[in-house]
Amino acid sequence: DAMVIQNPRYQVTQFGKPVTLSCSQTLNHNVMYWYQQKSSQAPKLLFHYYDKDFNNEADTPDNFQSRRPNTSFCFLDIRSPGLGDAAMYLCATSIHSYNEQFFGPGTRLTVL
């Protein structure tokens, strides 16, 4: 089945230790998104790629970076995780940006 896959599902890191979360898709969608979702809150968009074009949200901290080496894969790099970065990180894709987004299962990040 075509889908959005996120690895790992659970990630534990130490304060300040860089971490990379990965997302892959078999849907061949043009757009890939990264969201941060904290407990009992709505998802918050960090950035998105439209093909190779990277689009950062104005309030996304510099600590968060992203890479999209090809259509199928997108990575979220957190350079120096703080305690406040503990959250669920959701990857999503859409054919075009006005279409519905399909979400992966998320990676729950714990920062010790």
Add this chain to the structure above:
Amino acid sequence: AQKVTQAQTEISVVEKEDVTLDCVYETRDTTYYLFWYKQPPSGELVFLIRRNSFDEQNEISGRYSWNFQKSTSSFNFTITASQVVDSAVYFCALSRPISSGSARQLTFGSGTQLTVLP
């Protein structure tokens, strides 16, 4: 400014009851899209429906139905004969243009936690 309001933070119903989740939106765009997503305890957001601003027809899909009323800027979601498996957080969302040309961002409401009791 774009805004989505889901005034109901939590709803509890008993199985087989009908339940309606409210969604009110604000936008200055003439073309926009509205969505509903379900987030079960597992965490994955599941797409339920997309409606564009030019299509005010209500939609029914099994036990789910949606009532879109542009006049009141509402896009309400009804579950008929609720089941325990319907327990989840439900998000209403509005897509709006963002800086990069025709790209659009989802503005989510704060979500409604639905609990269906056996």
